[in-house]
Every structure is written in C-alpha cells, then in structure tokens.
Amino acid sequence: xxxxxxxxxxxxxxxxxxxxxxxxxxxxxxxxxxxxxxxxxxxxxxxxxxxxxxxxxxxxxxxxxxxxxxxxxxxxxxxxxxxxxxxxxxxxxxxxxxxxxxxxxxxxxxxxxxxxxxxxxxxxxxxxxxxxxxxxxxxxxxxxxxxxxxxxxxxxxxxxxxxxxxxxxxxxxxxxxxxxxxxxxxxxxxxxxxxxxxxxxxxxxxxxxxxxxxxxxxxxxxxxxxxxxxxxxxxxxxxxxxxxxxxxxxxxxxxxxxxxxxxxxxxxxxxxxxxxxxxxxxxxxxxxxx
Ligand code: G1P
Numbered sequence: 001x002x003x004x005x006x007x008x009x010x011x012x013x014x015x016x017x018x019x020x021x022x023x024x025x026x027x028x029x030x031x032x033x034x035x036x037x038x039x040x041x042x043x044x045x046x047x048x049x050x051x052x053x054x055x056x057x058x059x060x061x062x063x064x065x066x067x068x069x070x071x072x073x074x075x076x077x078x079x080x081x082x083x084x085x086x087x088x089x090x091x092x093x094x095x096x097x098x099x100x101x102x103x104x105x106x107x108x109x110x111x112x113x114x115x116x117x118x119x120x121x122x123x124x125x126x127x128x129x130x131x132x133x134x135x136x137x138x139x140x141x142x143x144x145x146x147x148x149x150x151x152x153x154x155x156x157x158x159x160x161x162x163x164x165x166x167x168x169x170x171x172x173x174x175x176x177x178x179x180x181x182x183x184x185x186x187x188x189x190x191x192x193x194x195x196x197x198x199x200x201x202x203x204x205x206x207x208x209x210x211x212x213x214x215x216x217x218x219x220x221x222x223x224x225x226x227x228x229x230x231x232x233x234x235x236x237x238x239x240x241x242x243x244x245x246x247x248x249x250x251x252x253x254x255x256x257x258x259x260x261x262x263x264x265x266x267x268x269x270x271x272x273x274x275x276x277x278x279x280x281x282x283x284x285x286x287x288x289x290x
Contacts, residue, residue, distance in 0.1 A: 004127075004152060004155050006052065007051070007052065007148055008052070008054050009055040009057060009122070009123060009126055010048045010053045010055070010056055010057065010130065010131055011057045011059060011116055011119045011123065011128060011129070012041070012044060012045075012058050012130075012131050012133060013059045013106075013116065013132065014041065014058050014059060014061075014064060014067055015060055015064065015105075015106040015109065015115055016030065016061075018030030020259065020260065021033065021260070027063075029063070030134075031064075032066050032070065033263070035136065035257070035270055036267060036270055036274070038093075039070060040133050040134070040136065040257055041067055041133050042070070042093060042094060043136055044131040044133040044136075045071070045093075046093055046142075047142040047143060048129065049093075050141065050144070051141075051144035051147070051148045052145075053129055054100055055099075055102060055122075056071075056100060057102045057103070057104065057119045057122050058103045059105075059115045059118050060105055061109070068101065071095070071096040071101045072095075072096070074091070078091070104119055104121075104122065110229060110230050111224070111225075111227070111229025111230040111231055111232075112229070112230075112231060112232045113219050113225075113229070113230035113231050113232040113233075113235050114219070116130060116219065117216060117220065123216060124213065126213060127210060127211065128210075129147075129208070130209040130210075131144070131208060132208075133257075134207065134256065134257050135206055135208070135257070135258075136254070136255040137207070137208065137253075138252055138255070138269075138270070139250060140252070142252070143160055143206075143208050144208055146160075146251065146252075147160060147210055147248050148210070150183065150184055151210050154244055156246065157209075157211050157215075157236065157244065157245045158246050159247050159248070160205070160206045160207070160208035160209075160250045161185070161203040161204060161206060161247040161249055162203070162204060162206045162249065162254055163202050163203055164204050165202070166202050168204075169202055170193055170194060170195055171193065172204035172206075173204060173205035174190070174192075174194055174200060174203065174204055175188075175190055175200065175203045176188045176200035176201060177201050177247065183248055183250075184247070185247040185249065186245070186246060190205075190234075190236055190240065191237070192225055192226040192233035192234060193226040193227065205233065206250065206254055212239070214243070215236065218238050218239060222235055255269070272285075
C-alpha cells in the first residue's frame, strides 16, 4: 500500500431551503431535525470523525446559523447542568474542538457543484470528503470509514454507490460501471438525473464522496447541467480518465432523510435498535398496528 495524503477535511453542503419539510423548516434548518435525539447533521459529523476527518466545512446560507450553534459550547446550559449535577457527556459529540468547524456561505442556490466550489479556499490542495447529510448512512464501520479504507488502497476519487429500482434512477447521479473487485467498482462514466432509458445502470451516487482538489478547478466556470444547476456530477465526470475513479458499494443501510417517508423510516429503524428504548418502541409499534 502506497501512502496517500490523508483525508482530514470534509465539506457539508447545508445551504438548502428544506422546502419538503415546511412548515417545520421555516425557522430551523432541516439538518437540525432530529432522528430521535440527534440532529441529522450530527450523524454525518460523527461519521466523518469516525473516519479520521478533523475539519468540518459547512457551506451554509441565510437562516442556517443553528447548525453552527449546535457544535459550539452552550455555556449557560452547561453551567446549569453542572450545578444540578447532570452528566455532561451527552453533549460531547456536539462540542467541536476550536477551529474544527468552518463555515462559508453560498449566497445563491446554484446547485451542488456550486456549493462545493464555495469551499475551495478552505479545501486548498488537499483531497477532501463530501457528505450530503440528507443521506443517513448506518453501518459499522460507517460509510466514510469504508471509503477511506478503499481510498488507502486505490487513491484518486471515490463515491459511494447503491442500487435502486430502475424507476428511481432519474432522481440521482448514476454511474456507468466498469470492472468490479469486491466492494470496489471502476467508474467509466457519470450522468446526473438521466431519464430511465438513458441510465447506464441502477447504481446511484448516495451522498458520500472523496475527491481530489482538482475538482475545484473543474467546477470553476462550469456550465449548468441537469435542472439548470451547476452539477458536481458533471465536474466529476470530466475527471474520469485523468485520475483513478472508483465507486464503493456501502455495506450498511441508507435512509433518504430528504423525504418524509425516509425520515420516518430512519426514526423507527434506529429507535427499534436503541438499547434504552428498543423494546418499548417495538411494543408501541405493535399496539399501533393492531
Ligand atoms: C444529489 C446529487 C446526486 C446524488 C444525490 C444523492 O442530488 O446531485 O448525484 O445521487 O444527491 O442524494 P439532489 O438530491 O441534491 O438532487
């Protein structure tokens, strides 16, 4: 194994308006909606930390400051809890080390590619990860850790993929798969939101990426793609052939928390597995179904 520049930075595009969850997301960011007792963004940040990532770069927008507050030290809260002899360790994963949370603003919603490009000065010349927090990935090890392990083997660019029914491919970025080797598949092509009959496969990009910094140059001045937006998928497609490009099939479960059904499913699935409440939730669910 050759040594690669380690992945220490991750970009989290969190500037979206979250219109699918209105009115819940009128005054709070959708990334702050909780699955049980952790906001969605916390799952993604924890997954990043598990993979050895230290710097979290949030691409935010107006009205999104609660995300940054969440990772700060809540002085009054902690003082009160301490006074009352409460256990503060419950806050541990939401207390970032100073300097580890960085934000940049995406002033206008011009697409995922544009959001990532907004982080270019902080990413600099390092390879970096991207997390789309709507995609909740549950696995042991987590999705990004599996990807970092693959990256240590093959280097270059990696995306996580999973298979969906053919009727759903037009909502996603889709890969044209080449040779496969275990969980790794060579990526020969990428297309964003193709019509079903033009889709090269049913393997979709599922919201986790490890990319080389050159993608920022590719995004620079890139034309609009699917949906009139600057697409990350289009920039990545241009890098195929120039640099290694692989897909990692995630061994674990994925919940699409960008949709209400996915959100409810994730809540129920994780609640059923929790040691502190799983049994009660199970009997409650049975009662409800009867
Ligand atoms: C984005 C990406 C797409 C990817 C999807 C995963 O699309 O552009 O390639 O498959 O996330 O959720 P969006 O959901 O923002 O339309």
